[in-house]
Amino acid sequence: MPIKVLFVRQSRAGYLLLTLTLLSCTLLAVDTRTPLLTPARLVIMTAISPLHYISSLPERVGTTVIQAFTSRNQLIRDYEALKREQLRLQGRLIRFESIIDENERLRQLLNSSVRVHGEVTAVGLLTISTPLEMVIDKGWLGKISVGQAVIDSTGLLGQVVTTGASISRVLLITNKANSVPVQVRRNNVHAIAVGDGKDGLLLKDVAVTQDIRQGDELVSSGLGQRFPSGYPVGVVDSVLRDRTKPFAEIAVRPSAALDRLHHVLVVAADRFVNPGARSMAAAPEAAPKTASDPATEALERPAPQTGGLEN
Amino acid sequence: MNPTRGGWLIPLTLIGAMLLTVAHLAAGVPAWLRPDWAVALFLFWTITAPGRTGLVWAWITGLLFDVLLGDRLGLHGFGFALTTFLGSRFQERLLMYSLLQQTAVAAVIAATVQAVNSLARALLVDADLSALALVSILTTMLAYPLLSVTLRPLANRFMRQ
Numbered sequence: 001m002p003i004k005v006l007f008v009r010q011s012r013a014g015y016l017l018l019t020l021t022l023l024s025c026t027l028l029a030v031d032t033r034t035p036l037l038t039p040a041r042l043v044i045m046t047a048i049s050p051l052h053y054i055s056s057l058p059e060r061v062g063t064t065v066i067q068a069f070t071s072r073n074q075l076i077r078d079y080e081a082l083k084r085e086q087l088r089l090q091g092r093l094i095r096f097e098s099i100i101d102e103n104e105r106l107r108q109l110l111n112s113s114v115r116v117h118g119e120v121t122a123v124g125l126l127t128i129s130t131p132l133e134m135v136i137d138k139g140w141l142g143k144i145s146v147g148q149a150v151i152d153s154t155g156l157l158g159q160v161v162t163t164g165a166s167i168s169r170v171l172l173i174t175n176k177a178n179s180v181p182v183q184v185r186r187n188n189v190h191a192i193a194v195g196d197g198k199d200g201l202l203l204k205d206v207a208v209t210q211d212i213r214q215g216d217e218l219v220s221s222g223l224g225q226r227f228p229s230g231y232p233v234g235v236v237d238s239v240l241r242d243r244t245k246p247f248a249e250i251a252v253r254p255s256a257a258l259d260r261l262h263h264v265l266v267v268a269a270d271r272f273v274n275p276g277a278r279s280m281a282a283a284p285e286a287a288p289k290t291a292s293d294p295a296t297e298a299l300e301r302p303a304p305q306t307g308g309l310e311n
Numbered sequence: 312m313n314p315t316r317g318g319w320l321i322p323l324t325l326i327g328a329m330l331l332t333v334a335h336l337a338a339g340v341p342a343w344l345r346p347d348w349a350v351a352l353f354l355f356w357t358i359t360a361p362g363r364t365g366l367v368w369a370w371i372t373g374l375l376f377d378v379l380l381g382d383r384l385g386l387h388g389f390g391f392a393l394t395t396f397l398g399s400r401f402q403e404r405l406l407m408y409s410l411l412q413q414t415a416v417a418a419v420i421a422a423t424v425q426a427v428n429s430l431a432r433a434l435l436v437d438a439d440l441s442a443l444a445l446v447s448i449l450t451t452m453l454a455y456p457l458l459s460v461t462l463r464p465l466a467n468r469f470m471r472q
Contacts, residue, residue, distance in 0.1 A: 013366060017396045020370045020388065027385030032435050037384050044378040051326070051379065055333045127333045133381045135333075162381075169381055176437050197439045 038162075045164040052126040052135050052167055118148075118228055118268025125262055126167060132175035132197065136264065139164045147226060149267045155232035155255030156180065156220055157264055172258055173233065174199055181223040182233050184216045193218065193233055193252055201234055203250035208241045212250060228267050232256075317469035321356055321363055324462065325372055328352050329379055343443040346450035348458075349376060349387070350394050350424050354417055355458050357398030358405045359466050369395040383435050390424035410456050417455035422448045 031037045107113070121143065123136040138144050140163045150157045150170050158172040171178050176197040183190045189210055193201040206212060216236040222229025234252040241248045328348035349372065356364045373388030380387075397420055398405065405413060425448050432438040 011400075013396055013399065016366045017392055020366060020392045023370070024373075024385035024389040024392075027388075028383050028431065028435060031384045041378055041384065044375060048329070048375055048379060051329050052333060055330045056335060059335050127335065197437075 041162065042164055045162065045167065045169075046139075049139075049164055049167040053137070056126045121266045123168075123264055123266055125264060132172050132195070134158075134170045134172065136160075136168050136170055136266070137166070138266070139166045139168050141165050144168050144266055149220075149227045149231075150264050151231055151267055152256050152264045154257060155234070156227060157256045157258065159226065160266065170264075173201060173254060173256075174258060179204075180227055180233055181221045182218040183221040184212055185219055186216055187211055190221055190223070191218075191250075196251070199254075199258065200237065201252040201254060203236075203248075203252060206248050206250055207246065208243065208248045210248065212236060212239060212248070214239055217255075218252060316471070317466070318363070320465060320469050321360070324352055324356075325349065329375065332376070333379060341443070343441070343446050344450055345447065346454035347390075347421055347424065347447060348451075348454060350390060350421055351417055351451055351455045351458050353391055353394040354398050354413075354420060354455065355462060357395050358402055358413065359463065360470060361399060361402045364395055364399075366392045366395050382432070386428060386431055386435075390428060393427075394420050394424065410459060413459065414452055414455050418448060418452035421451035425451075 027037065031041075121138065123138045123142070123144070126135040126137050128134040136144075136150070144160055144163050146160055146163055148160045150159060156173055158170045158175070158178060160168050161171045162169040172195070173180055173193070174195040174197070176195050178195045180193045180201075181190065182193045182203075189212060191203045191206050191210075191212070194204050196202050203212070214236055218233045218236065220227045220229055220231045220233050232255040234254045237251040237253045239248055239250050331348045332345070353364060353369055369391040370388040373386070373391045374384060376382075376387040376391075377384045405416060408416070425444055429438075429440055429444050433440045
């Protein structure tokens, strides 16, 4: 007589779990080592982008409601303050524009390549999904491309790493995967600032004898042509020099307020145009944006001094 | 439970979990306080509505969470599939448990998933292994009874004949 089997479940779920685990491992390995899965990621990213919009909805509604109930007097006060601020900034801008012009002319005198500053796009912030990444509300439809730098009014924030149709993912400068070439404002010492994975940055491979002090301001140097030059990156927080080690340990506090952001700017990297090739390089690309870009204007204008000096 | 009724409820709650996962936290609230809503949710549905959540679907949902959180593809799939597997393997037993006992099981599963995820992140993208991740286990554990109390009436209302 055959033994009657009780309470034994025939289930293939265990094998299925094993298969899925192996599949997970394979995907993880492929996604870490190769860019093969990027198209799939972009498709999913675009498909679930409404979620980012919906999740930021309560905050947007809140802002709208607060705006709707702002008193008239308050609005007038804000408007006056903004007008004054705008006037002040306009005044400074005029000075900067003449300095940029002067700078370009001097560069042409030196026959060095001319730096063309990238265009700036204003974007809104959707979510900060992990502390070290954020999602912005424009994608390739809004002319955002991978590698562009992201700034706010106080300094450099990070760079665009993935772009969907209407959202993009930004790696913050505090992320370990991110490095920014910087220079000290005081004495132009160059270094590389790497994110520490928390809320600051570290200067890598700076010799103990280098002149970097606590309180030094760091600006992006534009080397590597990923980040535009001249934007504040951070302030040196502490310098630890251990004579037994070849490199100093330097901690940097980021300038940008990474924890309270609403609107940010996406900047294209600086381009370098060789003065000799400038008529070819600048003309086709610069044509549509002549009015907005003083640097490009300076490029297209013939520099009168050059001829005079060569005589 | 009627196997054909209320099939929309599970995807809907999963979308809710995704929203809660990326929702803005008030300024100053650290990210590690956020519970792993999806793990708690998968455990709840496998116990409450057996046969409705499969391993493969759980794994595919994991891909969505990977993209949502900017993780490497395949990271969350394992955790969700494991949760679904354990939930359905011990479904009869877990159904008989009190809410307190189920919460304890949720904590154990959340800890396992959190451990695997943290380790994978540390190995693959050089993320920090932080003890604060343990807090997320605690919040996930607290999220489970909350989900159970809110969703059980809904499940009874829409999934029964």
